[in-house]
Amino acid sequence: xxxxxxxxxxxxxxxxxxxxxxxxxxxxxxxxxxxxxxxxxxxxxxxxxxxxxxxxxxxxxxxxxxxxxxxxxxxxxxxxxxxxxxxxxxxxxxxxxxxxxxxxxxxxxxxxxxxxxxxxxxxxxxxxxxxxxxxxxxxxxxxxxxxxxxxxxxxxxxxxxxxxxxxxxxxxxxxxxxxxxxxxxxxxxxxxxxxxxxxxxxxxxxxxxxxxxxxxxxxxxxxxxxxxxxxxxxxxxxxxxxxxxxxxxxxxxxxxxxxxxxxxxxxxxxxxxxxxxxxxxxxxxxxxxxxxxxxxxxxxxxxxxxxxxxxxxxxxxxxxxxxxxxxxxxxxxxxxxxxxxxxxxxxxxxxxxxxxxxxxxxxxxxxxxxxxx
Numbered sequence: 083x084x085x086x087x088x089x090x091x092x093x094x095x096x097x098x099x100x101x102x103x104x105x106x107x108x109x110x111x112x113x114x115x116x117x118x119x120x121x122x123x124x125x126x127x128x129x130x131x132x133x134x135x136x137x138x139x140x141x142x143x144x145x146x147x148x149x150x151x152x153x154x155x156x157x158x159x160x161x162x163x164x165x166x167x168x169x170x171x172x173x174x175x176x177x178x179x180x181x182x183x184x185x186x187x188x189x190x191x192x193x194x195x196x197x198x199x200x201x202x203x204x205x206x207x208x209x210x211x212x213x214x215x216x217x218x219x220x221x222x223x224x225x226x227x228x229x230x231x232x233x234x235x236x237x238x239x240x241x242x243x244x245x246x247x248x249x250x251x252x253x254x255x256x257x258x259x260x261x262x263x264x265x266x267x268x269x270x271x272x273x274x275x276x277x278x279x280x281x282x283x284x285x286x287x288x289x290x291x292x293x294x295x296x297x298x299x300x301x302x303x304x305x306x307x308x309x310x311x312x313x314x315x316x317x318x319x320x321x322x323x324x325x326x327x328x329x330x331x332x333x334x335x336x337x338x339x340x341x342x343x344x345x346x347x348x349x350x351x352x353x354x355x356x357x358x359x360x361x362x363x364x365x366x367x368x369x370x371x372x373x374x375x376x377x378x379x380x381x382x383x384x385x386x387x388x389x390x391x392x393x394x395x396x397x398x399x400x401x402x403x404x405x406x407x408x409x410x411x412x413x414x415x416x417x418x419x420x421x422x423x424x425x426x427x428x429x430x431x432x433x434x435x436x437x438x439x440x441x442x443x444x445x446x447x448x449x450x451x452x453x454x455x
Contacts, residue, residue, distance in 0.1 A: 273297030
């Protein structure tokens with residue numbers, strides 16, 4: 083089983099040779115190399131650990147396979163991820179209808195360590211507090227202060243080179259636009275992080291809520307600037323059920339609904355719409371495009387590998403963005419709700435992109451981009 087898993091994954095022959103300490107010009111066939119690795123792993127626990135660490139990303143478990151391995155539904159998988167029961171190794175992207183969508187992948191070693199009793203206990207307490215069980219803790223890297231600082235320095239060095247490329251191969255305007263676009267992504271993610279923390283916090287939830295609002299306000303400021311720059315494309319997404327509906331029946335119609343065996347109040351309403359609309363005590367209202375979104379994408383043909391995108395709820399964006407009918411429509415397939423609702427930060431991302439650092443970089447990028455409007 084392990085041999086077929088290795089063979090089916092995007093692991094280069096050179097990587098397998100390096101793992102075994104063999105030269106790159108080794109003439110052995112890949113199947114033989116895989117068999118050798120499996121034989122080594124079967125008798126050497128230390129090599130097993132090294133193998134899983136070396137090919138952690140290549141052997142990661144994707145959503146569909148995860149549901150198959152755990153025999154769970156998509157809803158259960160998403161819930162367990164949100165509750166921290168299933169750690170996310172990293173997020174990957176794919177292109178769908180011109181939109182970059184993200185999806186989570188997971189450490190196969192951790193997934194395979196889960197027992198049926200683990201899954202059953204999760205199902206018994208689907209809304210319980212996040213539990214830092216031993217298995218999860220084993221797979222969360224506890225970096226020392228020095229390691230965290232090294233991670234920040236490595237990012238800073240790489241970031242400086244990227245900025246230099248944008249300026250040298252593009253222009254000062256492209257560089258300013260892309261820098262603001264980049265830090266707006268992290269502003270949006272810190273907004274989401276504070277929102278999730280506020281929802282589960284017993285104390286300081288008001289502080290998290292304030293931070294959430296501040297980060298979303300910054301994101302909106304950036305969107306206002308970005309749409310004025312030549313590398314922006316603004317779309318409008320309208321789902322099938324875009325309107326928010328509210329219905330409250332009066333006591334008489336509530337009794338009528340029960341006596342005539344309607345499924346629910348909506349069944350009653352759709353079959354007696356005129357009756358409800360004429361009633362002065364029944365309340366029915368529609369909020370148009372409540373669940374619709376503005377979708378902004380930032381990109382340049384000079385740098386095809388870089389693309390930034392954001393969504394803004396219609397109820398917020400209508401205050402400063404164009405009317406939906408003037409914009410091209412965009413379709414998408416929902417992927418774990420990430421397109422519409424974003425995602426929280428990974429632990430490593432919090433190390434490299436602290437709130438304080440993102441705030442400084444964001445404000446500087448916003449000021450620089452405004453010079454080109």
